[in-house]
Amino acid sequence: MxxxxxxxxxxxxxxxxxxxxxxxxxxxxxxxxxxxxxxxxxxxxxxxxxxxxxxxxxxxxxxxxxxxxxxxxxxxxxxxxxxxxxxxGELIGTLRITSVSTGKYVIPTFLTNFIKQHQGIELVLDVTNRSRVRESLEKNEVDFALVSVMPENLQVDEIELMENKLYLVGSSREEQDLSNFGKKILQNIPLIFRETGSGTRHIMEKYIKQKKIPVTKKMELTSNEAVKQAIIANLGYSIMPIIGIRNELKTGILKIIPVDGFPIQSRWKLVWLKGKNLSPVALSFVNYLSKNKEQIIRENFEELN
Incomplete structure (x- = not known):
């Protein structure tokens, strides 16, 4: 051989x-x-x-x-x-991270200074759907996974990064007075859902089920960007993470619809298989996050609080 x-x-x-x-x-x-x-x-x-x-x-x-x-x-x-x-005295190696699609608005910010400090690190970042994230984690193909919904039936360790707040969002072109609907708003407006398996959809459906809200699904789209464009075109409303619509809110293209009980909250977490023997690079990244995550949040995500 x-x-x-x-x-x-x-x-x-x-x-x-x-x-x-x-x-x-x-x-x-x-x-x-x-x-x-x-x-x-x-x-x-x-x-x-x-x-x-x-x-x-x-x-x-x-x-x-x-x-x-x-x-x-x-x-x-x-x-x-x-x-x-x-x-x-050097830190070299590959850092492999997989992230759910909305995590693309989160994980790069937590990586920037760490990668700059250690030029010998090669970063492999895969942004994909939740089922693929779980598969990569289960097969031990990655060091970490960034999730907002914890993977089921997997024993993992975790480090919390920041809150994930979801709001009901609509187009600024919509002139209808939604305050008339009160708490029944979700059953009276066309809702746009992410695809089955999406973390955002999971949180959205969990909330609807807990509140026992009769909702008729009007549309299903396969990415946050597609959902945003559909809302901008005034095709309907959706429950979205604020982290992914900051620019659209600043420019006034989208608006948050005030609803009692919102925002829905989950947590962004970096997880890895329990018992995994972390490489020096991976272990160093965990230590870096533990020491610096609060400062990173203050400097980059303060307006979300």
Missing amino acids: NYTLHQLQVFHTVSRLGSITKAAEELHLSQPAISIQVRNLQEQFEIPLIENIGRKIFITEFGQEIAEAAGRILQEVNAINSKAAAYK
Whole structure:
């Protein structure tokens, strides 16, 4: 067996992303270079690692086992490199974070100074849907996940970052007097929902269920941006995290509709698998957040309180 760490890294990335193209983008390599490395690794084994069906690739069961083993090997190599650098007073390695879609308004701010302080850290940040966030966490593919709804049936450790406040939001072009509806407002206006599995939708539906509000769903959209544009176009109203609509509120495109019992509140949390052996980079980031999160909130999110 003469496979290299580079081949294992490439194959692990292809397996994780399920795509040669996406692996090439993440590793900053050409697609032919990725294919060559996978082919060279395949030559070390008599059992197929990948099946090509049409234009799609599928990782075989044996390939999955090799990819998982490669992931463990790469983690150990990164740990060795980090420990060696630590002896020289440096902090190097990869910090992998996955975040639910609305978290894109939150996590970069908490990362900025940490990354600037440690130039040897490579950041991999995946902003995706809640189900994919949970999967990445469960498979131990990432160091941390940023969530506003805790993943079910997973034992995790956590560090709270900040409040997540959700308001009923409408277009500033809407001239209808909604005060007439009082507490029954949600059952008298067209509501726009995020897709099933969205953290924002989960919080929204939990509130509606707890209050026993009869709501007829009018529209379902797959991103916060799509919801914002639909509200701006005066297609309806939605319950949205204020963190994602700050600019629209400042410019007056959107407005908050006063409703008793609002805002709905949850918490943004950075979580990781309980018992996970955090790398020096990951552990350093946790310590950094513990010491600096309050100052970061004051300097960047004060108007949300």
